[in-house]
Amino acid sequence: MTTPTLTTATPSTGIGAAPRTRLRDLLAAEWIKLWSLRSTAWVLGLSALFVIAANLKSARYTYDHYTVGEGDPTTMLQVALGDSFTVIAADVVMIVAGSVGALAVVGEYASGLIRTTLVAVPDRRAVITAKACVLTVVMLGYGVLTAGVSFVACQAVLADTHIGLSLAHPAALRFVAAAALFAPVCALAGFALGALIRHTAGAVVSTVLVLFFLPAFFNERYRWSADLLHAMPLQAWRRLSQVDLTHTLPVAHPATVAGSWATYAAWALASVAVAVAVVHRRDH
Amino acid sequence: MIEVTELTKRFGRTTAVDRLTFTVRPGHVTGFLGPNGAGKSTTLRLILGLNDPTGGTATVDGRPFRARSRGLRDVGALLDAGDVHGGRSGAAHLRALARSNAIPAARVEEVLHEVGLTKAAGRRIRGYSLGMRQRLGIAGALLGDPPVLLFDEPLNGLDPEGVLWVRGLFRRLAAEGRTVFVSSHMMAEMEHTADRLVVVGRGRLIADESLTEFAARAGHTDVTVRAAEPDRLAAVLTAAGATVRPGPDGALAVTGPDATRIGELALEHRLLLNSLTTRTASLEEAFMELTADSVEYLAGEPR
Numbered sequence: 001m002t003t004p005t006l007t008t009a010t011p012s013t014g015i016g017a018a019p020r021t022r023l024r025d026l027l028a029a030e031w032i033k034l035w036s037l038r039s040t041a042w043v044l045g046l047s048a049l050f051v052i053a054a055n056l057k058s059a060r061y062t063y064d065h066y067t068v069g070e071g072d073p074t075t076m077l078q079v080a081l082g083d084s085f086t087v088i089a090a091d092v093v094m095i096v097a098g099s100v101g102a103l104a105v106v107g108e109y110a111s112g113l114i115r116t117t118l119v120a121v122p123d124r125r126a127v128i129t130a131k132a133c134v135l136t137v138v139m140l141g142y143g144v145l146t147a148g149v150s151f152v153a154c155q156a157v158l159a160d161t162h163i164g165l166s167l168a169h170p171a172a173l174r175f176v177a178a179a180a181l182f183a184p185v186c187a188l189a190g191f192a193l194g195a196l197i198r199h200t201a202g203a204v205v206s207t208v209l210v211l212f213f214l215p216a217f218f219n220e221r222y223r224w225s226a227d228l229l230h231a232m233p234l235q236a237w238r239r240l241s242q243v244d245l246t247h248t249l250p251v252a253h254p255a256t257v258a259g260s261w262a263t264y265a266a267w268a269l270a271s272v273a274v275a276v277a278v279v280h281r282r283d284h
Numbered sequence: 285m286i287e288v289t290e291l292t293k294r295f296g297r298t299t300a301v302d303r304l305t306f307t308v309r310p311g312h313v314t315g316f317l318g319p320n321g322a323g324k325s326t327t328l329r330l331i332l333g334l335n336d337p338t339g340g341t342a343t344v345d346g347r348p349f350r351a352r353s354r355g356l357r358d359v360g361a362l363l364d365a366g367d368v369h370g371g372r373s374g375a376a377h378l379r380a381l382a383r384s385n386a387i388p389a390a391r392v393e394e395v396l397h398e399v400g401l402t403k404a405a406g407r408r409i410r411g412y413s414l415g416m417r418q419r420l421g422i423a424g425a426l427l428g429d430p431p432v433l434l435f436d437e438p439l440n441g442l443d444p445e446g447v448l449w450v451r452g453l454f455r456r457l458a459a460e461g462r463t464v465f466v467s468s469h470m471m472a473e474m475e476h477t478a479d480r481l482v483v484v485g486r487g488r489l490i491a492d493e494s495l496t497e498f499a500a501r502a503g504h505t506d507v508t509v510r511a512a513e514p515d516r517l518a519a520v521l522t523a524a525g526a527t528v529r530p531g532p533d534g535a536l537a538v539t540g541p542d543a544t545r546i547g548e549l550a551l552e553h554r555l556l557l558n559s560l561t562t563r564t565a566s567l568e569e570a571f572m573e574l575t576a577d578s579v580e581y582l583a584g585e586p587r
Contacts, residue, residue, distance in 0.1 A: 015391050015429050021353040022386070029384035036376035037369070112367035116424065119332050120359045120381050123353040284334040 013015030026121065026130035034134060036102065044142055050154065051089045051146045059154035060170040066161050075165045077171060078243050085147055085179040090237055091212070093146065097139050097183040098213050099208040101164040101190030102197075104135050105275065109198040115284050124280045128195070132272045135191055136184045147176050171243045174257075178240030185233050185264050187212055192271035194206035195278050226253035236260035285310055285463055286432065287332060290340035293326055293487075300326040302487040307582045308480075311432065314562065315478030315495075319575050322571035324467040325363070325489035326506055328436050332361055344432055356385040356428030365417035370410035374420050377409060383429055395423040400449075411430045414441025422450070432463040439473050451477045464468065469489045471571035485575040499567055506539045507546055510558040520553050 028131050034040055062083050071079070104126075108114040151167065158164035165172045190207040197203040211233060218229035229235050238257040242248065299530040301323045306384040308314045309560055314458065318324050331333040331342045333350030342348065352358060368377055378392045394400050399419040404412065412420065417443055419557040425433055435454075441449050454477055458464045468474050476494075481498050491498055511517040514536055518528045526540035538546060543560050550557050 015357070015387050025386045026384050029380045032376060032380040032383060033369075033372070036373065036380070037371045039371065062503075066440050109370060112364060112370045113369045114367075115329075115334055115363055116367045116381070117384075119359070119363070120354070120424075121384050122333050122350045124353050126353065236553060283336060284329070 012116055019250070020048065021123075021126075021127060023130060026126055027134055027154040030130050030266070034138065037107075040100070043096060043100060044138075047092060048142060048146045048149075051092050052150050054088050054092070055084055055150040055154050059157040060084045062163075063157050063161060066156035066163070067160055074243065078247065080155065080158055080163045080165055080244065081172065082242065083158065083177045084151040085138075085153065085175065085241065089146070090179070090182060090212070090234070090241075093179075093183050094186045094234060095208055096143070097186040098190035098211050100139065101135055101187030101202050102142045102194035102203040102207045103190075103200070104131060104187075105191055105194040106198060106200050106281075109194075110200050118284055125276050128276045128279050132188065132191060132275065135187050136268070139184040139187040140180065143180035146183070147179035150179075151176050153250050175241050175243075178237055181264055182233065182237045185267050188268045188271040189233065192274040195275035202239055220251035220255075221251045221252055226251075226255075230255045230259055231263055233263065265282070285346075286342070286344055286434075286465060287346075288327070288331065288342045291327065291330055291342055292339035293330055293339055294338045295321075300487050300562055301330065301337075304484065304487065304489055305340075306482045306492040308463055308482070308490060310463040311458055311461050312455045312480045313464045313466060313478045314480040314482060315474035316482050317467055317471060317474055317571060318467075318469065318473060318484040318490075321486075322469075322484045322575070324484060325436055326487075326561055328361070328363060328434055328465075328467060330436065332359070332363070333365075334505055336512060342417060351446070354385045356381065356387065356430065358428070359432045359434065360428060360430040361434040361436075362418070362421035362425045362438055363434075365414060365421045365441070366503070368409050368417065368420065371408060373406050373408055374416075374423075375405035377420065378405075378423060378427065378459075385428055387427055389489055391429075392434055395426045399423040406471050410426030416451075417448055418442055419446070423454055426453055430462070433457060433465070435464075435466045437469070439468065445471075466587070471568045475553070475567050483571065483574060495567075499570065505542075506537050506563055507543050508543075508559075508561045508563055509536045509546060510534065510560075511550070512537070512556040512558065516553070517550060517555050517557075520555070524549055527560070 063182060085104060108117060116125060117127060151172070155164040155166070167173055167176065189211060190203070193207045193210065194203040197206060215229060215232040215234050218225045218228060218232075219224040230239070235255065237260075239260040245254055285496065288304055288306050291301055291304040292299070295458055304327060305321075314328070316324055326335065327342075330337050331344065331349060333348060344438050349355065349359060372380075375392060375396065377394065381387060382389060382392050396405050399422050401416065401419050401423060402415060409420065422438065423436070424434070438450055442450060446451075454464050454466060458479075466474070466477065478495060481487070481491060483498070508531055509517065510533075514530075514534050518536055521528050521536070521538055521541070524541060524545075526538050526546075527538045531537045541549070543562050547557065547560060
C-alpha cells in the first residue's frame with residue numbers, strides 16, 4: 001500500500017494500525033448483525049418448538065395405534081423414521097429457513113443498510129460470502145437441533161413398541177442428515193432469491209413459490225419432468241428420507257439417493273454464486 | 285484527497301453526472317453544492333464505488349475506493365441517515381461496522397460519546413429521530429478515524445445546537461488535516477461551514493474555488509437610486525450605458541456604473557438625488573443565479 005502524499009491526518013484515537021484483512025472479521029460482523037435483530041431468535045426458536053411438537057404428535061399417534069409385532073420390519077422402519085421428521089415439519093422448516101435466508105439479504109436492501117455495509121467493506125464478494133457462511137452455519141445448527149431433538153424424542157416415545165431406532169442405524173443417520181441439511185439448503189435458496197429481488201414481500205413469496213409450489217408442476221412419468229422434479233430441494237429431501245423404494249408406487253423415472261444429495265449441494269453452491277454475482281455487479 | 289476526472293454517469297437516457305472534474309483537498313471543509321437533482325448524491329456514490337461510472341474516474345487518495353477490501357480506516361461516509369436497520373440498537377449497528385474493519389469495540393463507545401448518543405445507544409434505531417440518526421451516521425463515519433470524510437446533507441433534521449456542533453466538528457476534522465467533503469442544496473448552510481466550494485448543476489461543474497473567489501466571481505452589485513425625477517434620471521443613465529430597472533416606490537435599480545459615477549451623472553444634468561445605496565448580492569443569490577443559468581443553458585439542448 002502506498003502512503004498518500006497529501007493526507008496529513010494523524011490518528012488521535014487508539015484504533016491501532018490496519019491489520020490484515022481477514023474473513024473472520026466479516027463473519028463476526030455478520031454474526032453480530034444476525035443476532036442483534038430480536039426477530040431472529042424468536043422466529044428460529046418458536047418454529048423449532050413447533051417442528052419438534054408436530055413430530056412428537058406423529059410419534060404419539062403411532063404409539064397409540066400400533067400393536068407390537070404388526071407389520072413387516074421394513075414398513076415399520078419407514079414409519080418410525082417418518083414419525084421423527086414428518087412432511088409438515090419439512091414444510092415448516094422449508095418456509096422458515098427460506099424466509100430467514102431471504103430476509104438476511106433483503107433486510108439490508110429494504111433498509112438501505114447495504115450502502116453503509118459496502119462503504120465499510122467495499123469487497124462485495126467477501127461481504128456476501130461471509131453473510132452466506134454465517135447463514136449456513138446458523139441454519140445448519142437449526143436443522144441439526146430440530147431434526148436431532150425430534151429424532152431422539154420420537155424414538156424414545158416409540159421405544160416400548162420395539163420399532164424405535166438409534167442413530168447408529170444407517171438408515172436413521174441418512175434420514176436425520178437429510179432433515180438437518182434441508183434447512184441450510186432452503187435458507188441459501190431464499191438468500192439467492194433475496195439478492196435477486198431485494199424486495200421483502202416479493203422475495204419471501206417467490207421463495208415459497210419456488211421451494212414449495214414449483215415441484216407440484218412436475219412428475220416422474222417423463223424423463224425431462226422427472227429430472228426437473230428431482231432437481232427440487234423438497235423432492236430431494238423426500239427421496240433421502242425414504243429408506244428404499246420397495247414400498248412406494250413404481251414410477252417410470254425414480255429419484256436416486258446420490259442424485260438427491262447432488263441436488264442439495266447444487267442448490268447451496270449455485271445460490272451463493274448467484275448472490276455473490278448479482279451483488280458484485282449491480283449499482284447500489 | 286478526492287480526485288474526480290471526467291466522471292460521467294448515465295441512467296438510461298438521463299445523464300446524472302456529466303464529465304465532472306474537480307479535486308477535493310485535505311485541510312479544508314469543501315462544500316458540494318447544487319440544487320436538488322444536480323447529481324450530488326450520484327457523484328458521492330460514484331466516489332464510494334457504490335455505482336460504477338459510465339465514463340471517467342474517481343479516486344480517493346490515489347486509487348478507486350472499490351480497490352480496497354476494507355473502507356472505514358480510509359474513508360468515513362454518511363450518505364443517508366436512513367441507511368440503517370431499524371430493528372438494531374445504535375450500539376449493535378456500530379459494533380458490527382467496527383468488527384467488519386477490525387476496529388476495537390472500545391472505539392464504538394468513543395464515537396457514541398463524541399456524537400452524544402451514549403444514552404440512546406441501547407435503544408433500537410427505529411425509535412430515533414432524524415437528528416439522532418444523523419448523529420449515528422456521523423458516529424459511523426468517524427469509527428475508523430479516516431483521513432477522508434464524505435457527508436451527504438448531514439444537517440437535515442438537526443436542531444440548531446446540532447447544526448452548530450456539526451459545523452464545529454467539520455472545521456476541527458479539516459484542521460486536523462483531513463479531507464472533508466459535505467454536500468448541501470442550501471448555500472446558507474455552506475456559507476458558515478465550508479471554505480471551498482464545488483458547485484454543480486444538472487450534473488455539470490459550475491464552480492470549483494474558494495468561498496471568497498466564488499463570492500467575488502458570482503456576486504454582482506447594483507445600486508438603488510431614489511430621485512426627484514426618476515424618469516429623466518433613467519434616460520440619462522441608460523444613455524450612459526447603464527441597465528435600469530424600476531424598483532419599488534419609484535426607486536431605480538441600476539446595474540453598470542457604481543454609486544460615484546451615478547452621482548456625477550446626476551450632478552452634470554442637475555438632477556436631485558434623494559438616496560443612493562449600493563447593494564451586493566448575497567452568496568445565496570449568487571448560487572441561485574449560477575445554478576439557474578446552468579438549468580437554462582441545458583434546457584435548450586436536445587435530450
